[in-house]
Amino acid sequence: MGSRLNPYIAFNGNARQALEFYRDVLGGVLELGTYGDFGSPEAPGGDSGTIMHGRLDTPDGFTVMAWDVPERVPFNPGTNVALYLGGDNPELRDYFTKLSEGGTVTLPLAKQSWGDEAGTVVDRFGITWMVNIRQRS
Numbered sequence: 001m002g003s004r005l006n007p008y009i010a011f012n013g014n015a016r017q018a019l020e021f022y023r024d025v026l027g028g029v030l031e032l033g034t035y036g037d038f039g040s041p042e043a044p045g046g047d048s049g050t051i052m053h054g055r056l057d058t059p060d061g062f063t064v065m066a067w068d069v070p071e072r073v074p075f076n077p078g079t080n081v082a083l084y085l086g087g088d089n090p091e092l093r094d095y096f097t098k099l100s101e102g103g104t105v106t107l108p109l110a111k112q113s114w115g116d117e118a119g120t121v122v123d124r125f126g127i128t129w130m131v132n133i134r135q136r137s
Contacts, residue, residue, distance in 0.1 A: 015051035028058035042070040082128035
């Protein structure tokens with residue numbers, strides 16, 4: 001398999017809800033490990049049920065990982081990272097629609113100057129998703 005680069009998203013206590021939402025949108029197998037499962041004393045707010053490591057592997061080959069940060073780790077959500085979904089799979093339109101539920105569309109999904117259909121949404125958890133549907137020639 002070699003090496004892989006995957007997004008690993010930090011949350012402030014709602015990683016479980018976010019990963020379950022992403023599973024509902026993208027499908028796949030979700031693995032969740034809590035601070036209690038790992039015997040870690042660093043559970044955020046002392047809640048041993050918060051997520052120390054979560055991983056979603058989707059049928060399309062996407063992997064999204066997440067955790068709830070403990071108090072020793074600064075939590076500063078920002079807008080400097082976006083998750084990108086691209087390809088020629090028409091199902092990407094459905095992903096965009098589902099990610100938009102409870103979120104904010106910042107660029108409606110439409111044909112762009114480069115010829116592809118593209119859009120951007122900030123989901124209900126504050127994560128930016130860029131979707132680009134390559135148009136077949």
